[in-house]
Amino acid sequence: MRLRIVVTIFLIVSTVLMSFLGACTPATEEPVPPVQSKLTFPVDITDQMGRVVTIEKMPETIVSLSPGHTEIVFALGLEDRLVGVTEFCDYPEAAKDKPKIGGFSTVDIERVVGIQPDLILAANIHRKEVIPELERLGLPVVCLDPTTLEEVLEAITLVGKCSGQEEKASQLATGMGDRIKAITYKTNNLTPAERPRVFYILWHDPLMTVGSDTRIHELIELAGGINIAQDLGEGYPTISLEAVIIANPQVIVAGTGHGEGAVLPYQFALTEERLRDVDARVNGRVYKINTDLVGRPGPRIVDGLERFAEFIHPELFKGDQ
Amino acid sequence: MSWQQAKLSHTNQAAPAAVYPHRRGRVYAILGLLVLFGVMVALAITVGSARIPLSTTIDILLSKLPLVDITPHWTSALETIILEIRLPRIILAGLVGAALAIAGATYQGLFRNPLADPYLIGVAQGAALGAVVGFILPIDWQWLGLGTVPLFAFVGALLSVAVVYTVARVGKVMPVTTLILAGVALGALLSSIVSYLIITSEEQLHGIMFWLMGSFSLTQWSEIKFVLPYMVVGVGVLLIYARSLNVMQLGEEQAQQLGIDVEKLKLILLTAATLVTAAAVSFVGIIGFVGIIIPHAVRLIWGPDYRFLLPLSVLVGAIFLILTDIVARTVLAPSEVPIGVITAFCGAPFFLYLLRRRTKVLF
Amino acid sequence: MVKLEMQGITLAYGDKKIVEDITFQVMPGEMVGLVGPNGSGKSTIIKALSRVVTPYSGTVLINGRDISRIPRRELSLLISVIPQIPLLPSAFTAFEIVLMGRNPHLGLFQYEGPRDMDIAWQAMEQTSTQCLAERRISELSGGEIQCVVIARALTQETQAILLDEPTANLDISRQIEILDLVKGLCRKNKLAVVAALHDLNLAAHYCDRLLLINRGGIHAEGTPIEVINTQNLEQVYGHGSYVHTHPLSGLPAVLPRVDSSRNSSLNK
Numbered sequence A: 001m002r003l004r005i006v007v008t009i010f011l012i013v014s015t016v017l018m019s020f021l022g023a024c025t026p027a028t029e030e031p032v033p034p035v036q037s038k039l040t041f042p043v044d045i046t047d048q049m050g051r052v053v054t055i056e057k058m059p060e061t062i063v064s065l066s067p068g069h070t071e072i073v074f075a076l077g078l079e080d081r082l083v084g085v086t087e088f089c090d091y092p093e094a095a096k097d098k099p100k101i102g103g104f105s106t107v108d109i110e111r112v113v114g115i116q117p118d119l120i121l122a123a124n125i126h127r128k129e130v131i132p133e134l135e136r137l138g139l140p141v142v143c144l145d146p147t148t149l150e151e152v153l154e155a156i157t158l159v160g161k162c163s164g165q166e167e168k169a170s171q172l173a174t175g176m177g178d179r180i181k182a183i184t185y186k187t188n189n190l191t192p193a194e195r196p197r198v199f200y201i202l203w204h205d206p207l208m209t210v211g212s213d214t215r216i217h218e219l220i221e222l223a224g225g226i227n228i229a230q231d232l233g234e235g236y237p238t239i240s241l242e243a244v245i246i247a248n249p250q251v252i253v254a255g256t257g258h259g260e261g262a263v264l265p266y267q268f269a270l271t272e273e274r275l276r277d278v279d280a281r282v283n284g285r286v287y288k289i290n291t292d293l294v295g296r297p298g299p300r301i302v303d304g305l306e307r308f309a310e311f312i313h314p315e316l317f318k319g320d321q
Numbered sequence B: 001m002s003w004q005q006a007k008l009s010h011t012n013q014a015a016p017a018a019v020y021p022h023r024r025g026r027v028y029a030i031l032g033l034l035v036l037f038g039v040m041v042a043l044a045i046t047v048g049s050a051r052i053p054l055s056t057t058i059d060i061l062l063s064k065l066p067l068v069d070i071t072p073h074w075t076s077a078l079e080t081i082i083l084e085i086r087l088p089r090i091i092l093a094g095l096v097g098a099a100l101a102i103a104g105a106t107y108q109g110l111f112r113n114p115l116a117d118p119y120l121i122g123v124a125q126g127a128a129l130g131a132v133v134g135f136i137l138p139i140d141w142q143w144l145g146l147g148t149v150p151l152f153a154f155v156g157a158l159l160s161v162a163v164v165y166t167v168a169r170v171g172k173v174m175p176v177t178t179l180i181l182a183g184v185a186l187g188a189l190l191s192s193i194v195s196y197l198i199i200t201s202e203e204q205l206h207g208i209m210f211w212l213m214g215s216f217s218l219t220q221w222s223e224i225k226f227v228l229p230y231m232v233v234g235v236g237v238l239l240i241y242a243r244s245l246n247v248m249q250l251g252e253e254q255a256q257q258l259g260i261d262v263e264k265l266k267l268i269l270l271t272a273a274t275l276v277t278a279a280a281v282s283f284v285g286i287i288g289f290v291g292i293i294i295p296h297a298v299r300l301i302w303g304p305d306y307r308f309l310l311p312l313s314v315l316v317g318a319i320f321l322i323l324t325d326i327v328a329r330t331v332l333a334p335s336e337v338p339i340g341v342i343t344a345f346c347g348a349p350f351f352l353y354l355l356r357r358r359t360k361v362l363f
Numbered sequence C: 001m002v003k004l005e006m007q008g009i010t011l012a013y014g015d016k017k018i019v020e021d022i023t024f025q026v027m028p029g030e031m032v033g034l035v036g037p038n039g040s041g042k043s044t045i046i047k048a049l050s051r052v053v054t055p056y057s058g059t060v061l062i063n064g065r066d067i068s069r070i071p072r073r074e075l076s077l078l079i080s081v082i083p084q085i086p087l088l089p090s091a092f093t094a095f096e097i098v099l100m101g102r103n104p105h106l107g108l109f110q111y112e113g114p115r116d117m118d119i120a121w122q123a124m125e126q127t128s129t130q131c132l133a134e135r136r137i138s139e140l141s142g143g144e145i146q147c148v149v150i151a152r153a154l155t156q157e158t159q160a161i162l163l164d165e166p167t168a169n170l171d172i173s174r175q176i177e178i179l180d181l182v183k184g185l186c187r188k189n190k191l192a193v194v195a196a197l198h199d200l201n202l203a204a205h206y207c208d209r210l211l212l213i214n215r216g217g218i219h220a221e222g223t224p225i226e227v228i229n230t231q232n233l234e235q236v237y238g239h240g241s242y243v244h245t246h247p248l249s250g251l252p253a254v255l256p257r258v259d260s261s262r263n264s265s266l267n268k
Helices: A002-019 A067-075 A093-097 A109-115 A130-136 A149-163 A166-187 A215-222 A241-247 A264-271 A291-295 A301-312 B023-046 B054-063 B076-111 B123-136 B148-168 B176-199 B202-213 B221-240 B242-248 B252-257 B262-284 B290-302 B306-330 B339-357 C042-049 C072-078 C094-105 C114-126 C142-155 C172-189 C200-206 C230-237 C260-267
Strands: A043-046 A052-055 A062-064 A082-084 A119-122 A141-143 A197-201 A251-256 A286-290 C004-013 C016-026 C031-035 C057-062 C079-082 C160-164 C192-196 C209-214 C217-222 C241-245 C252-256
Touching (some): A067 A082, A067 A149, A082 A109, A119 A130, A141 A149, A149 A215, A166 A301, A197 A215, A197 A241, A197 A264, A251 A291, A251 A301, A291 A301, B023 B054, B023 B076, B023 B306, B076 B221, B076 B242, B076 B262, B076 B290, B123 B176, B123 B202, B123 B262, B221 B242, B221 B262, B221 B306, B242 B262, B290 B306, B290 B339, B306 B339, C004 C042, C016 C192, C016 C209, C031 C200, C042 C160, C072 C079, C094 C142, C172 C200, C217 C230, C230 C241
Parallel strands (some): A062 A119, C031 C209
Antiparallel strands (some): C004 C016, C241 C252
8 A cells, every 4th residue: 555655656756747848759748657668769858957858869878977877877777888987986896897987076078978978977066067068069968966865766767768767767766765665654753852863974074064955964854863963054064073062962973985084084983082972972873874875866875864764763773784 | 184083982872762672662562462362262262163151161171270179060061162172272273373473474584575474485385295195095093192194294394395495505505595496396396296186086185175274173182282392492492593583684694794604593493483384284284374464464563673573473373363263163153164264364454454554664 | 903814815706706816914903995996806805804705715814713714603793894785674773773783792592781772872873873763774865874884883893894885875074974983993992994995085095005906916005105106097997097196195186187088078
């Protein structure tokens, strides 16, 4: 019963999306059936930047400009068509063997042009320069810029649509949606008093945390916590150590990233002398999480949510440690 | 012959008190600034993103004095904030402000150039390179409670000046123009290496960028223990040689004829000023404006005599940076603005006002 | 009392030799003038005497001691210099500059005491610069700055004074005043004074002995009457001047030569 509700909600959302696409081939104006799709190309889609892009034919070659997009591509079974990834695309393992087209913010446009891909998946940091440049060179670019969990699911659907893998995308999105629901079902009705104060450390020096418009903030909220930095504004603000002490978080989560400084925020959370009297330290509730799980807008973000749920409400969600 | 009638004998006239180099006024200024410094420290302790009642703050501070017995009526969190976050931060801000100001004044006197600042001969760029290397290397030492970054920065700062000095030296003589040029050139080279390293290591980016802009946000007592000896020794040496620095203003030739060993003095001043600058920069990052403008502001008000310029710069620099740090941590509380961003913001308008008011010669 | 000596001194900037193999002495109580054309090396000799320039070869001795072995501070207690074009920091007052002359007398940790101030003040009185005491250097004229620097040298209270064109910027009354003062001190305190002068008349009037420097060497050495004669002047300076005898002092006076070309320009 619950499953059907979820699926129906999802279908309605998809239909609403598609009805905004304007005059297209008749095939795209039918509400999408739950299983088989008969999508034919060319297709016009609206990406998450609001651009309307025409995909002429089923893309045989795809380039991903972001690790999150790479994960989506793999999850949709399209890895054979993936011919360009960034240097930071490292999940799944096979992604590391794919040809590289530059870094995350430093895309090697020449190389992308050399590949002449049928589809390029870009992210919001490419808005200003990379996407206009690629457009100017006549390459089909789709920008995925999900700011909420919901929009991540939409992004997956979008990729599915662009690549003729609607069925797979729908399955994936649905599955993710289910797991999300499994959590929010328990956390939606928690009173503020039942929600622990959570401090997420993005970096320790300067001490940086997550603002109210970030995906990580949303994850904290969905997992049943309160972000102590929620009034701090947007983006990734710095926070003074004083403010953290006063806020007295009950849970501290440190992001572990890549490179040499990977584990420093976690070490900081565990060893910084001046945090010794904070509830989270006193009760030993200091955790670390791979930032790829919470930072990348891809299939694994629900893994991140589930971890958060285990950290924040261990009594409700038992993890498989 | 008329020279036999020339005025040869002293008329035993004592120099009128008016002509004594304004000593009393300047001594009062030093005392006044000491008081202002105390006020600023007190203000800084009571202000912050956490609201702590004044009486509690006073009680916490008093309780740390020996022989004082106050039963704690505050949480350990408040005590941690006052004694372990705010106090070391304020002290370091004062030390760094003092160091940069006196180093800037010394460089201006040494090079006889009003545009000189403590970073002229490569200290900042050397420290930046050291810090970036410390960020990137997979070593994670802790030495005396200090991390790799500040230690590497300190070494980098000293090394780069040593290189510049070695390049500029010709035999026993070190021409100051050559020193400046070598410093600028090496500084540019190091800067570009730093930029390259930053660009090719994307993930550490925000950490490095913020460090370069300067911040007191996580100051610990261990850092102060490291920095303090260098500051005390360096500032002390500079204050001792203040009169010699006055005579140096006549140019090297006249200074030599008045008994100054110019090469030795240059080496001493250079070393002391570099030491305090390196110590300041290694733990805090690159804070601009203080080193070049504070000495000029002091000159505008109290004149060019280095015997007063140096100690007054120490006090004004300390007060200024403590004040700026207050602004940095309260204006967007509980976020913090990197202090390097604010120093010019706070100081430049006041300095421009000073320039407009005074018409006498500056340098 | 000090005796200055130059022995076999050759001075060069790089490879360019300015003066070669110069030897002379200056006794206490004696005022010796260095005269010669522009660029003949007078200033360089003064610099060598004060150890600002290192000789290419030869030694400078003060009371028999090689000055290159004497620490700077000690040397500045013995010799003071009045430079040709003193560049002074413009924000200091005249009194502060004069007071710097006491620097050699003060240890590292010492400050100027009342006695130092008095000495400086009296030196300013002797040079008629007391009225300038509170004024900043930037406000002073070239001549006033010159007198301030002379006061500074007096404040140094040395046994030897070197002057490098000290009267270049001064009007005639000041020139006489300053040279009177220096000569008087020289006699009274038995100072050794060396003055590089371009004005031959003043040199003849005030100096006990003259050294005529030309083309890197001493062209003539002796009393003013011996050195300043028409023949020497012609050899060194050319034909434009001649030597007359001052009617009152009997000392040489140098005047422009009167000839037809100059006459005709005057008659117009």
